[in-house]
Every structure is written in structure tokens, then in C-alpha cells.
Amino acid sequence: MQQVVFIIAVCVCFVSACQITISGGKFNSDVCKGYGRLESKVDILTDKLDRSLHLLKKINEQVKDCRHKTSLIRNVALRKGSQQSSWYGNTRSWGNYICCATEYANDGNATTTSATNLDNMPYWWVDLGHVYDIKRVEIINRSDGYGHRLHDVDITIGRTLNELSLCAHYKGPGKTGQHLVFHCNHQMSGRYVKVAIKGKEYLQLSEVMVFAPETSG
Structure with missing residues (x-):
């Protein structure tokens, strides 16, 4: 027990x-x-x-x-379809310069330059192919002179070319080869990004870069 x-x-x-x-x-x-x-x-x-x-x-x-x-954030404008208000000289080279086709502004090569004629309100725009949440837009000014021509610039973004809203404004004038970085005043989404000068001028761009996450709408 x-x-x-x-x-x-x-x-x-x-x-x-x-x-x-x-x-x-x-x-x-x-x-x-x-x-x-x-x-x-x-x-x-x-x-x-x-x-x-x-x-x-x-x-x-x-x-x-x-x-x-x-x-995941990258330049979504690289080698995308683009247009500009006119094509200076209808040429791809001008003397020693690689100029002036519209695709030179987003070919990933800052030594090439897109250029318009002396237009009233000259512009350049890119079709990103999809709607993206834009984080910033960067512009590299012409690197072979005449940098002062970049002034009074509006950067607009939208889902179509008919519904663009202002992202940022640059008073300028710019400097030759200057690298400019623009953050929108508020969160913006769009498929099209447009760079335009308010006034009569040549619009000359060595590179336009649009940074956004890889995912798109």
C-alpha cells in the first residue's frame, strides 16, 4: 500500500x-x-x-x-515612345553634335540631345506605356552649350495627353550640363510626362528620366 x-x-x-x-x-x-x-x-x-x-x-x-x-524604383521613361513639337533640322547630327531627334531625350545617353525649332510653347513628351505612381522626374540639360535656353519649364503628368496636371515648375535659366531633380508637389500617377517651355524658345534636352516603382496600373 x-x-x-x-x-x-x-x-x-x-x-x-x-x-x-x-x-x-x-x-x-x-x-x-x-x-x-x-x-x-x-x-x-x-x-x-x-x-x-x-x-x-x-x-x-x-x-x-x-x-x-x-x-524596384527605376527609370520607366527609358527608350519609351516620345514626341516633340518640332524637329530641329530634321537631322540626327549637327556638326559635331548628336542632335536633334526626339528619342535622344530618353535614350540613356546624356551626350545626345533632342531639340525643337524656335517654337512658341515648345514641348517634349513621353508615353510610359502604363500608368505609374511617379516618384520624381530628372532632367539633364544640354551638355554642349546653350544651357540658358532651359527656363520657364512646366513638367506635367497625366493618364492621357488631354488631362495633364502640373508636377513642378522650373524658372531657370539652366546651366549647361546641369542635372535637375523634380519632386511633384503631391503624389501623382500617370502614363504621360510632358516637358514644355512657356514662351518662345528652343527646347533642348539631353535626358529626361521618370522614376517610379516597376509595378504599374
């Missing part, structure tokens, strides 16, 4: 980790105390592991967010 009581006492001890005294003899409580200390250490280690896993999860989310913000 005492053996049965002893076995039951051992089971209860390991469940409750309590000090137990049995009628007819004392049960050794050191086993329960040892179990209690071990259980406490396990709890501490489990808590540390949970905190470490939570920290690793946050770090992983931050890395993914950084990758999304940096690697």
Missing part, C-alpha cells in the same frame, strides 16, 4: 513541484525542487528565444522594405 501512495506522490510532485509529506514516511522533496529550478530556466530561455525570434522578424521585414524601396 505504501508503494502505491509513494508512486502517486511522485506524480503529484512533478506536476505541482510542491513539497509533499506522506503518511508513514517522508518523500524526498529535493527532486521537486530540482524540477522547479529546471522549469524556471526553461521559461527564461523560452522567453529569450521568443524575443530573439521577434527581433529577427522585425529585421527581416525592414530588409524587405528597404529592398522594395530601392531596387
